[in-house]
Amino acid sequence: MPGSEIMTPILVIGGAGYIGSHMVRMLSHEGFQPVVFDNLSTGHRECVPRNTSFVKGDLCEAQDLEAIFKKVRFEAVMHFAASSLVGESVQNPMKYYENNVFGFLNLLKVMLKYNVKNFIFSSTAAIYGEPKRVPVREEDPKEPVNPYGRSKLMIENILNDVSKTTPLSYAALRYFNACGAHPGSETGEAHVVETHLIPNVLKVASGEKEALTVYGDDYATPDGTCVRDYVYVQDLCRAHLLALKALKRGMQSDVFNLGAGKGTSVKEIINMAEKVTGKSIPVEMGRRRPGDPPILVASAEKARALLGWEPGTSLEDMVRTAWEWETQSQHRGQSQLSTAAIACAPY
Numbered sequence: 103m104p105g106s107e108i109m110t111p112i113l114v115i116g117g118a119g120y121i122g123s124h125m126v127r128m129l130s131h132e133g134f135q136p137v138v139f140d141n142l143s144t145g146h147r148e149c150v151p152r153n154t155s156f157v158k159g160d161l162c163e164a165q166d167l168e169a170i171f172k173k174v175r176f177e178a179v180m181h182f183a184a185s186s187l188v189g190e191s192v193q194n195p196m197k198y199y200e201n202n203v204f205g206f207l208n209l210l211k212v213m214l215k216y217n218v219k220n221f222i223f224s225s226t227a228a229i230y231g232e233p234k235r236v237p238v239r240e241e242d243p244k245e246p247v248n249p250y251g252r253s254k255l256m257i258e259n260i261l262n263d264v265s266k267t268t269p270l271s272y273a274a275l276r277y278f279n280a281c282g283a284h285p286g287s288e289t290g291e292a293h294v295v296e297t298h299l300i301p302n303v304l305k306v307a308s309g310e311k312e313a314l315t316v317y318g319d320d321y322a323t324p325d326g327t328c329v330r331d332y333v334y335v336q337d338l339c340r341a342h343l344l345a346l347k348a349l350k351r352g353m354q355s356d357v358f359n360l361g362a363g364k365g366t367s368v369k370e371i372i373n374m375a376e377k378v379t380g381k382s383i384p385v386e387m388g389r390r391r392p393g394d395p396p397i398l399v400a401s402a403e404k405a406r407a408l409l410g411w412e413p414g415t416s417l418e419d420m421v422r423t424a425w426e427w428e429t430q431s432q433h434r435g436q437s438q439l440s441t442a443a444i445a446c447a448p449y
């Protein structure tokens with residue numbers, strides 16, 4: 103545990119969610135003091151460690167933010183909270199502009215008011231839309247094809263503008279496909295509406311679902327199925343730590359792709375899941391989904407060069423940790439992972 107960092111309070115917005123709950127553990131392990139702020143709309147109180155300060159609050163309620171900033175002097179804010187279902191964003195764009203953009207503006211205002219300078223933002227590969235070339239580099243065109251991606255790009259643009267005239271320094275981290283779970287299964291992916299491939303494949307392996315729908319096998323890819331860049335959730339969190347340390351050392355505000363830099367097809371994921379679980383995964387062939395590019399792979403060179411980030415976890419390890427989490431959460435009973443608040447630590 104690096105002594106110099108002991109008990110530095112870091113506000114983790116969305117720390118009860120999938121990626122945020124991993125981040126909270128890593129921050130504690132590294133000697134920081136994470137404070138979770140979450141409205142539990144898609145997160146789970148049980149995914150926040152008992153000894154971590156938890157505030158139930160909503161980004162869209164400015165007074166909830168004001169109350170916590172008044173009490174604690176934060177060194178940095180990590181902002182994971184968002185509505186993040188692509189299909190829902192097309193059906194209900196106002197929800198996305200309100201929760202993601204308006205919520206972020208409330209947060210930004212209170213950070214500026216209390217002079218909290220370091221900010222790490224969960225952005226997404228969705229801001230690129232259908233990329234013109236792969237691997238995708240940070241400077242490539244940003245043409246999001248849905249309100250979710252547009253809401254994230256708006257936030258990046260606001261950060262860029264505001265950081266030029268205020269002390270704010272930020273790192274916008276554009277995740278590709280986050281996957282896997284905590285190596286000790288303390289937390290993992292537990293979205294109420296699960297749209298991600300690996301947990302859905304594993305739900306078929308565990309018998310929770312009958313078959314996996316594959317959306318198209320006639321793409322111009324080696325096996326006809328879509329190719330994506332799967333990055334281990336712990337590797338993502340490691341990048342946040344590196345970005346935090348770099349900002350504290352005075353790094354200029356910047357944007358980084360976070361992907362493993364390697365493409366994996368839907369069929370390869372299914373094969374790996376069959377290997378890890380020892381079960382066969384029945385597949386149903388569905389139609390292509392509009393806006394699904396054949397290949398989406400990151401260039402992670404910039405994060406490697408400037409942050410020293412090394413996303414080295416194998417696909418097998420990512421799928422294995424996800425499987426361990428999936429089987430253990432079945433034992434625990436998913437229903438216990440509620441989105442309702444239970445006794446919250448004071449803060």
Ligand SMILES: NC(=O)c1ccc[n+]([C@@H]2O[C@H](COP(=O)([O-])OP(=O)(O)OC[C@H]3O[C@@H](n4cnc5c(N)ncnc54)[C@H](O)[C@@H]3O)[C@@H](O)[C@H]2O)c1
Pocket residue numbers: 115116117118119120121122139140141142143144145146159160161162181182183184185186201205224225226227276277278279280281293
């Ligand atoms: N999971 C991925 O593969 C992926 C890929 C790219 C980007 N991202 C981004 O990473 C972030 C985290 O994703 P995740 O998969 O962990 O999502 P998640 O839904 O599991 O976590 C989001 C958390 O934010 C909380 N939250 C939402 N709105 C809030 C509000 N108004 N006030 C307070 N809390 C609120 C939720 O309750 C939840 O705990 C999101 O911003 C998402 O857009 C995720």
